[in-house]
Amino acid sequence: MRINKRSIYIFICSFLGVTLTWFINHKMGYGAVIANGLVGVMAAIFLPNDLAGIAYTSSFVGMSSLEVIPSMTAAALGSVIVWLVFLTTAEIYSGIGGKGGTTAALSTIITKTIIRIFS
Secondary structure (H helix, E strand, O other), rough: OOOOOOHHHHHHHHHHHHHHHHHHHHHOOOOOOHHHHHHHHHHHHOHHHHHHHHHHHHHHHHOOOOOOOOHHHHHHHHHHHHHHHHHOOOOOOOOOHHHHHHHHHHHHHHHHHHHHOOO
């Protein structure tokens, strides 16, 4: 896993996707579906296709309930986990349908496990 310009873009998109969705969902009170939709539309408008897909996939983690991702700090941790999963599984999931949901689910499970261990 190399850290280069592309991986930094992936990190930024992952971070913004998770944290913005979590914020719109829980702090602004619009709910998970609307938060995910807003982030997805903004990503599609402002980002190239591949990065928009990464931001949208990351926003699935931000849709989690407060029992799963209880704070903005936990959401930020989730964004790091999504980033790492994206970087390490890019070739494995290439061309397979459902990789966005699988990536988000795996990242959410790992994040929740880390939170449970340290709380």
